[in-house]
Amino acid sequence: MNASLHTMGNLFAQLGLPDQPAAIECFIASHRPLGKGVALYRAAFWTASQRAFLKEEIIEDADWSGVIDELNGRLS
Template sequence: MDANLHTMSNLFAQLGLPADPAAIEEFISRHRPLGNEIALYRASFWTDSQRSFLKEEIIEDADWAGVIDELNGRLR
């Protein structure tokens, strides 16, 4: 699958979070800065299922990895 099909809104919807642009910006503002020593999926603000999804997609370098990397950068 083409990684370009996954947007930040798609990722937030997949994670079960509000996915409109204002909600995404509010989430990022509320949770940044995330320390560089903390892997994104280990951040305390994720649920167990969100954490599992993020970890699996990153480890497998799956088609969600690009937008997850974008979120990771925005949270730093």
Template sequence: MDAHLHTMNNLFAQLGLPADDADIERFIAAHRPLGNGVALYRAPFWSPAQRAFLKEEIIEDADWASVIDELNSRLS
């Protein structure tokens, strides 16, 4: 899939989470701020599968990396 097709809504769907705009805003409000120095993929609210996906995509600087970075910024 092309990187430009990855949206925050697509990321939440990929993670198996409710993916409409209101659900995303509620998720961010409920989980921010991440603690200082906590990598996004190490946050305690992810399942093991979600954590593995986020970690792999960031480390590989893969297609999803930019939208994951955006989520990280919004949770900071």
């Protein structure tokens, strides 16, 4: 895995969300905290395709999992 290829901006672009730093910070501020015990991919604000991507990448411990874990931490 090459974690340097996957930044928070890259993740947001992959999810079809604005990927500028200010937009990412706004997204995080407006969606945190996740409910107690709610898995990141189960959060109500994701679309079905975003949810499927996040779930698959986490379960498979794929290349994106590091930055997804970072997002999870920032939303907690």
